Amino acid sequence: MLEQISIFLENxxxxxxxxxxxxxxxxxxxxxxxxxxxTDFGIxxxxxxxxxxxxxxxxxxxxxxxxxxxxxxxxxxHPGEMNKVIGILQEGGVEIxxxxxxxxxxxxxxxxxxxxxxxxxxxxxxxxxxxxIIE
Amino acid sequence: xxxxxxxxEIECAPREEMELLQSYRLCRQIRRVYDNVxxxxxxxxxxxxxxxDIRSIKDLGKLPFTVKQDLRNNxxxxxFATPLSEVVRIHASSGTTGKQTVxxxxxxxxxxxxxxxxxxxxxxxxxxNDFVHVSYxxxxxxxxxxxxxxxxxxxxxxxxxxxxxxxxxxQMFQDFGSSIVCMTPSYAxxxxxxxxxxxxxxxxLHLKSGLFGAExxxxxxxxxxxxxxxxxxxxxxxxxxxxxxSVASECECQSGMHICEDHFIPEIIDPDxxxxxxxxxxxxxxxxxxxxxxxxxxxxxxxxxxxxxYDKCECGRTLVRMLKPQGRTDDMLxxxxxxxxPSQIEAALLSVDNKATNYFLVVDRVNNLDTLEVQVxxxxxxxxxxxxxxxxxxQRLKHAIDSAIGVGVSIRLLEPKSLARSMGKATRVQDNRLxxxxxxxx
Numbered sequence: 114m115l116e117q118i119s120i121f122l123e124n125x126x127x128x129x130x131x132x133x134x135x136x137x138x139x140x141x142x143x144x145x146x147x148x149x150x151x152t153d154f155g156i157x158x159x160x161x162x163x164x165x166x167x168x169x170x171x172x173x174x175x176x177x178x179x180x181x182x183x184x185x186x187x188x189x190x191h192p193g194e195m196n197k198v199i200g201i202l203q204e205g206g207v208e209i210x211x212x213x214x215x216x217x218x219x220x221x222x223x224x225x226x227x228x229x230x231x232x233x234x235x236x237x238x239x240x241x242x243x244x245x246i247i248e
Numbered sequence: 249x250x251x252x253x254x255x256x257e258i259e260c261a262p263r264e265e266m267e268l269l270q271s272y273r274l275c276r277q278i279r280r281v282y283d284n285v286x287x288x289x290x291x292x293x294x295x296x297x298x299x300x301d302i303r304s305i306k307d308l309g310k311l312p313f314t315v316k317q318d319l320r321n322n323x324x325x326x327x328f329a330t331p332l333s334e335v336v337r338i339h340a341s342s343g344t345t346g347k348q349t350v351x352x353x354x355x356x357x358x359x360x361x362x363x364x365x366x367x368x369x370x371x372x373x374x375x376x377n378d379f380v381h382v383s384y385x386x387x388x389x390x391x392x393x394x395x396x397x398x399x400x401x402x403x404x405x406x407x408x409x410x411x412x413x414x415x416x417x418x419q420m421f422q423d424f425g426s427s428i429v430c431m432t433p434s435y436a437x438x439x440x441x442x443x444x445x446x447x448x449x450x451x452x453l454h455l456k457s458g459l460f461g462a463e464x465x466x467x468x469x470x471x472x473x474x475x476x477x478x479x480x481x482x483x484x485x486x487x488x489x490x491x492x493x494s495v496a497s498e499c500e501c502q503s504g505m506h507i508c509e510d511h512f513i514p515e516i517i518d519p520d521x522x523x524x525x526x527x528x529x530x531x532x533x534x535x536x537x538x539x540x541x542x543x544x545x546x547x548x549x550x551x552x553x554x555x556x557x558y559d560k561c562e563c564g565r566t567l568v569r570m571l572k573p574q575g576r577t578d579d580m581l582x583x584x585x586x587x588x589x590p591s592q593i594e595a596a597l598l599s600v601d602n603k604a605t606n607y608f609l610v611v612d613r614v615n616n617l618d619t620l621e622v623q624v625x626x627x628x629x630x631x632x633x634x635x636x637x638x639x640x641x642x643q644r645l646k647h648a649i650d651s652a653i654g655v656g657v658s659i660r661l662l663e664p665k666s667l668a669r670s671m672g673k674a675t676r677v678q679d680n681r682l683x684x685x686x687x688x689x690x
Contacts, residue, residue, distance in 0.1 A: 119633040
C-alpha cells in the first residue's frame with residue numbers, strides 16, 4: 114500500500130506555491146502530484162519518497178494535511194494494459210473513487226495510483242491476477 | 249412640499265417647554281415605578297437614589313440603567329408597573345437568543361403609541377384621505393398592529409395586508425389605491441423584483457410615500473425603493489421594549505428621525521464608561537419611557553449606536569433627531585430582518601463538531617440582499633483525501649447554522665491559522681454593510 118498525503122488549500126493565489134516551497138525546502142522528493150478542486154477549495158494529493166518527512170514539514174508550517182493509504186501498481190507501458198486492469202476491477206465489482214498516474218520507476222513501465230473503498234481487497238484482487246503491486 | 253404636522257404644540261415646542269414637560273413626567277414616572285416595580289426599587293435602593301432625588305431631567309443620570317438581561321430575569325411580567333387586569337395587549341420580541349421579551353400595554357399606552365404612529369404617518373404626508381397599506385407582519389411583532397392603529401388614529405383608510413403573498417400585495421396596491429406603505433425595506437425590494445419579473449410598471453401604482461423600518465438599510469436601498477415603487481421612502485425606528493415602530497421617524501427632509509421625546513427621553517452614552525455624551529457625539533442610545541403605564545423602561549440601553557441632533561429641523565419640528573443607527577454595541581447582527589448572535593453560530597458549529605472551532609463572520613449586501621458568510625478553519629483531523637468528504641462536512645455545518653439562526657448562510661473553509669487570534673475578545677465579525685453605508689454618506 115502506498116502512502117499518500119492530502120493537503121487542504123483555499124482556492125486563492127499563492128497557496129500551491131506555498132506548499133511546494135515547504136516541500137522543496139524540506140528536501141521532499143515528489144513522485145506524484147494531483148489536485149482535486151472545487152470553486153472555493155482544493156485538495157492536493159502527493160506521493161513522496163519520504164511521506165513522514167513531508168507530513169511533518171507541512172504540519173509544522175500550519176497546513177491542514179493528512180496521510181492516507183492508496184493502492185499503487187505497475188503495468189507495462191503498452192496500449193491496452195490499463196484496460197486490462199480496469200477490466201479486472203470491473204469484474205470484481207470494485208468502484209474507483211479516483212486515480213492518477215505517476216512517474217514510473219523504469220522507462221518502459223507506468224505507475225498508477227487508485228483509490229477504492231477497500232484498498233486491501235483491491236490489492237489482493239490485483240495481485241491474484243498477476244498485477245505488480247507497489248508495496 | 250410641507251406636510252401637515254400632527255401635533256405642532258408638541259413637535260415644534262421650544263426646548264425649555266419640552267424639558268419642563270419631560271421633567272414633570274419623569275418625576276411622576278420614577279415615583280410610580282419605585283412604588284410598583286420591585287426590580288426598579290431594588291436597583292434604585294442599591295444605587296442610593298430615592299424618587300425624591302429626581303426633580304428634573306437633569307437628574308436622569310442618577311438613575312441606574314436597565315438592560316435586556318433585566319427583562320429576561322423578570323420574564324414574563326416581573327417588570328410590569330400595573331396590575332395585569334389593566335393590560336389590554338401583549339407583544340413579544342422575536343426571541344432568537346433564547347427567551348423572548350414580553351411587553352404589555354394599557355389602553356392609554358396603546359393610545360399613545362397609536363398617536364406616535366399617526367405622527368410618523370403625517371410626517372410623510374399622511375392624512376385621512378390616504379390609504380395606508382400595512383405590510384408588516386401582524387402578530388406578536390409590533391410592526392403590523394403598531395402602524396395599523398396609527399393609520400386608524402390618523403383617520404386614514406387602513407389596509408391590513410400583513411406580510412407575504414406578494415402578487416396579491418401588488419394587486420391591492422393597484423386596485424385599492426394604496427398611497428402609503430409600511431413594510432421592511434427588504435420586503436419592498438423583493439416586491440420591486442417581482443414587479444420587474446412580471447413587467448408591472450410602477451405607473452400602475454398610486455403610492456406617494458412609504459415608512460420602512462425594522463432592519464438597517466442604506467441610502468442606496470432608499471434610492472432603489474424610491475425608484476422602483478415610485479414613492480418617497482422614509483426611515484422609521486422603534487423597538488418593542490419601548491413601544492414599537494414610531495419611537496422615531498423621518499420627516500420630508502429625510503435628515504434624521506424625529507424622536508417622540510415627550511414620551512421617550514433619549515440619551516447617548518459611552519457604552520464602556522457609561523458616561524452621558526454631549527449632543528452630536530456618537531454612542532449607545534438609551535431611552536426612558538416617561539408616559540408608559542404597563543411596561544415603563546427606565547434608562548433602557550438599546551445597544552443601537554446613534555447620534556442625536558438638537559437643531560431645529562427645516563420642517564419646523566424641534567423634536568430631537570436621531571441619525572440612522574450606525575451599528576450595535578453588542579455583537580447582534582440583523583440579517584434580512586432576523587436577529588443573529590455570533591454565539592448561536594458558535595453553538596451550531598459545536599453541535600456538528602464538538603471541538604472548539606475558530607470562525608469569522610462576513611456580512612455583506614449583494615443586490616440589496618444581506619448575505620452571511622461563515623468562515624471556518626478546517627482542522628487536520630477532519631481532512632480525508634476526498635473532496636466529497638469536505639463538501640459533506642461543509643453541508644453539515646451549513647445545515648446546522650441555517651436551522652439555528654433561521655437565515656441561509658454560505659460556508660467557507662479556511663486553512664488553519666488563517667484567522668487572526670486575538671488576545672482578548674476575539675473579533676469575529678466584519679460587517680461590510682456598515683463600511684458601504686459610511687462610504688455612501690460622503
